Amino acid sequence: MDAYWRNEAFEYIRSNPASVATSIARKTLEFASHEEVANNRSLAEERLFSPVLRTLPSPFGWLFALGIPGLILLAWHDRRGWLIIAPLLVVIATFSVFFAEARFRFHAVPLLALGGGLLLDQLWGFMRAARHKSLAGTFAMVLIFAAVSAWATRQVPQTGISWDAIAWGYFKMGDLIAAEQVLETPHPGMDITDKWEEALGLLHWSQGNFEAAARHYRNATELNPVSHVAHYNLALALQRTGDINGARRHAALAVSIAGLPEYVALQKSLGQP
Structure with missing residues (x-):
């Protein structure tokens, strides 16, 4: 049975390469968006009943904006950082190849939280050392990824409320x-x-x-x-x-x-x- 569905999947990919490539590109874009693709729970609905969720911004947007630059800086300064980035790439591949649901993106949250913490620590270090150029460059990188996330959010359908x-x-x-x-x-x-x-x-x-x-x-x-x-x-x-x-x-x-x-x-x- 496993071999049958695997062969069916590869046959579809070979028969529809353009459609598959478009789908993967779209879902990779959705990975960066603030908006979640809800499955059995929806933050859009939870916000109706939670003052905390109504007050806080959508979590994945700022996790993406802080986490990706943080992991890039980690890999830049320490080659072992690629060991942390590798699982993130696996999560992105899973999200892009399979269905773009929040549950497939959830596994990236701890890695992005780690990257975000490292970035904030780096920014604090630059401030204390008065390294203004490094501070500005790092902050600009955060703004770029935040802009990417905001742009991606406008490209994907908004989650409706049931x-x-x-x-x-x-x-x-x-x-x-x-x-x-x-x-x-x-x-x-x-x-x-x-x-x-x-x-x-x-x-x-x-x-x-x-x-x-x-x-x-x-x-x-x-x-x-x-x-x-x-x-x-x-x-x-x-x-x-x-x-x-x-x-x-x-x-x-x-x-x-x-x-x-x-x-x-x-x-x-x-x-x-």
């Missing part, structure tokens, strides 16, 4: 007021998803507005026709509004997709069409 996930988080916490605030607040540029519509459906259900709940659950089924949960909840909402035929239809769809016991029980309680 407002639907936040709303569902509040529902799971039992905080209906906070969930309502998230759902009722306009979020410019947000894509409307089936999970967002389901959250609105649950909000209206909890408020006893079953017609509005049915409307949003119907929107959810249109956005994601194979969502058995949306079909089931729509059937429940339609049952409350008195639309028994509609409830039967969506209960049957839920059963056909998943066939969970509660779906079957609802279908039986509604009777056969």
Whole structure:
């Protein structure tokens, strides 16, 4: 199996050299950016709940601006410094060849933090020794890498905020007021998803507005026709509004997709069409 996928990968590279080179160049650029490519956690979302993260700048930008020059100076003054740079190159290669997610870039953080510490120590030494030219040159190098990081950030897509996930988080916490605030607040540029519509459906259900709940659950089924949960909840909402035929239809769809016991029980309680 290992050999099969390796051969498939090399065959794709041989068949699409320009596309592969463009992808690697783009992901290498993303490595330098402030912006993270979130996987299971997102700093963009964490900042909504953390005053510390809202106050501090995005960590990777200043780590890159300080760490890379620091490691370069280390390698310049001590040949053993290349032993530290080598793992960083491996991280960059991993990030560039595989998917450009934050978890692949995370392994560079300790190395860049070390480089940043060495650089700050070097700058302090230049200040104490009044070596103004060395101080200015080193600081200019930091500014160059900071500019590269800032430019790279503008070239990559910005991480969006999953407002639907936040709303569902509040529902799971039992905080209906906070969930309502998230759902009722306009979020410019947000894509409307089936999970967002389901959250609105649950909000209206909890408020006893079953017609509005049915409307949003119907929107959810249109956005994601194979969502058995949306079909089931729509059937429940339609049952409350008195639309028994509609409830039967969506209960049957839920059963056909998943066939969970509660779906079957609802279908039986509604009777056969």
